[in-house]
Amino acid sequence: MSTIDRDLRVGMVGYAFMGAAHSQAWRTVNRVYDLPARVRMSLICGRDESKVADAADRLGWEAYTTDWRRLVESDEVDVVDICTPGDSHCEIAIAALAAGKHVLCEKPLANTVDEARQMVAAAARARADGVRAMCGFNYRRVPAVTMMRQLVADGRLGVIRHVRAAYLQDWIVDPQFPLVWRLQKDRAGSGALGDIGAHIIDLTQYVTGQLITGVSAVTETFVKERPLPAGSSGLAAQADGHGRATGPVTVDDAAVFVARLDGGALATYEASRFATGRKNALRVEINGSLGTVVFDLERLNELEFYDATRPAAEQGFTRILVTEGEHPYMSAWWPPGHIIGYEHSFTHQMRDFVEAVATGTDPAPSFADALQVQLVLDAVARSAELGSCWTEVELALADVAA
Numbered sequence: 001m002s003t004i005d006r007d008l009r010v011g012m013v014g015y016a017f018m019g020a021a022h023s024q025a026w027r028t029v030n031r032v033y034d035l036p037a038r039v040r041m042s043l044i045c046g047r048d049e050s051k052v053a054d055a056a057d058r059l060g061w062e063a064y065t066t067d068w069r070r071l072v073e074s075d076e077v078d079v080v081d082i083c084t085p086g087d088s089h090c091e092i093a094i095a096a097l098a099a100g101k102h103v104l105c106e107k108p109l110a111n112t113v114d115e116a117r118q119m120v121a122a123a124a125r126a127r128a129d130g131v132r133a134m135c136g137f138n139y140r141r142v143p144a145v146t147m148m149r150q151l152v153a154d155g156r157l158g159v160i161r162h163v164r165a166a167y168l169q170d171w172i173v174d175p176q177f178p179l180v181w182r183l184q185k186d187r188a189g190s191g192a193l194g195d196i197g198a199h200i201i202d203l204t205q206y207v208t209g210q211l212i213t214g215v216s217a218v219t220e221t222f223v224k225e226r227p228l229p230a231g232s233s234g235l236a237a238q239a240d241g242h243g244r245a246t247g248p249v250t251v252d253d254a255a256v257f258v259a260r261l262d263g264g265a266l267a268t269y270e271a272s273r274f275a276t277g278r279k280n281a282l283r284v285e286i287n288g289s290l291g292t293v294v295f296d297l298e299r300l301n302e303l304e305f306y307d308a309t310r311p312a313a314e315q316g317f318t319r320i321l322v323t324e325g326e327h328p329y330m331s332a333w334w335p336p337g338h339i340i341g342y343e344h345s346f347t348h349q350m351r352d353f354v355e356a357v358a359t360g361t362d363p364a365p366s367f368a369d370a371l372q373v374q375l376v377l378d379a380v381a382r383s384a385e386l387g388s389c390w391t392e393v394e395l396a397l398a399d400v401a402a
């Protein structure tokens with residue numbers, strides 16, 4: 001029988017892709033990890049009543065509402081989990097924090113730096129009352145990625161010289177793919193840059209413990225007009241736009257930039273939705289004076305490690321299967337070699353968030369860490385507009401080394 005005497009009642013806004021991923025993690029987290037609080041999936045919100053009712057039933061939520069303001073004000077909610085497009089993150093998060101609710105907000109934190117700053121200020125005010133806020137950069141919690149950071153922090157790579165990061169997708173290669181919200185600047189803030197570029201910015205800053213200080217960028221919108229969407233608005237929408245009215249694509253399809261990190265490393269970043277054949281290919285390589293580590297999301301249980309301190313005759317890339325009980329997050333799962341997947345990163349995210357909220361500590365990445373990512377996104381967009389002009393990144397309050 002459970003000995004946990006504290007419930008953490010979650011209210012989640014949005015029930016599609018991330019809503020489903022987060023629901024799975026909220027459902028699972030207490031069954032896998034020993035935590036100081038028990039999650040209750042109290043309330044889910046979506047704008048369409050029949051769809052949100054169906055989602056509540058399918059995903060395991062106790063009740064539903066069609067108005068996020070009611071969710072934020074509800075006495076049945078301690079945590080607000082924001083799984084909506086970026087245009088609503090700021091308003092929902094600030095209202096939730098003002099109502100004394102802990103907040104988990106999907107990435108990117110906001111659509112603009114100004115909104116992200118407002119959210120950081122709201123989180124700082126709420127923190128004085130013990131209210132916690134975190135941004136959902138889930139890839140930090142893939143065990144191999146967390147282990148990468150540990151190797152860097154333990155000095156196993158020596159001085160970091162290069163960071164090479166790419167996040168590649170191909171879901172809009174077809175010009176008939178409809179103009180979904182991710183292709184509209186007022187809804188998404190930016191395109192490939194903020195959607196998937198944000199992930200590799202956060203991941204590389206987290207792994208290296210270093211911040212990006214300046215960038216030179218190019219961005220491109222390869223297909224400038226697309227058919228207006230008919231039905232589904234998510235990543236799974238079909239290229240079904242033949243013959244329909246069109247509208248302008250107002251975000252980047254791809255962003256490529258070089259950067260400097262504050263520890264002296266040079267970095268390259270590539271984020272594209274036009275990498276034909278690449279479905280969700282996130283790859284990061286870090287070269288240091290003593291070694292190299294490589295992570296590839298399509299082989300997420302593995303880490304490649306080259307240890308240059310070994311005798312010359314034994315040097316070579318070692319494939320580490322990151323499934324041992326000693327590896328981050330893994331002791332609660334299966335016997336060694338019994339691999340895990342994408343969805344587990346969200347369970348790990350909820351584990352750390354629940355632990356922090358229940359013990360009164362600050363979860364990471366904080367809104368300030370996420371603002372720092374937003375400042376990089378902004379610098380990349382400005383650099384691209386100015387013909388790749390070198391653009392410094394303002395330093396906010398992020399503490400990626402913490």
Ligand SMILES: NC(=O)c1ccc[n+]([C@@H]2O[C@H](COP(=O)([O-])OP(=O)(O)OC[C@H]3O[C@@H](n4cnc5c(N)ncnc54)[C@H](O)[C@@H]3O)[C@@H](O)[C@H]2O)c1
Pocket residue numbers: 013014015016017018019045046047068083084085086088106107108136137138195233234235
């Ligand atoms: N961490 C990750 O790996 C990851 C992956 C995908 C998306 N995301 C992020 O998650 C967020 C949501 O993306 P998604 O792919 O789930 O989008 P989606 O289109 O699949 O789902 C969006 C949901 O928000 C709901 N919604 C929109 N506006 C709303 C409003 N005003 N009130 C209530 N509900 C509203 C929609 O009905 C839908 O249920 C975005 O910020 C995105 O960048 C993160």
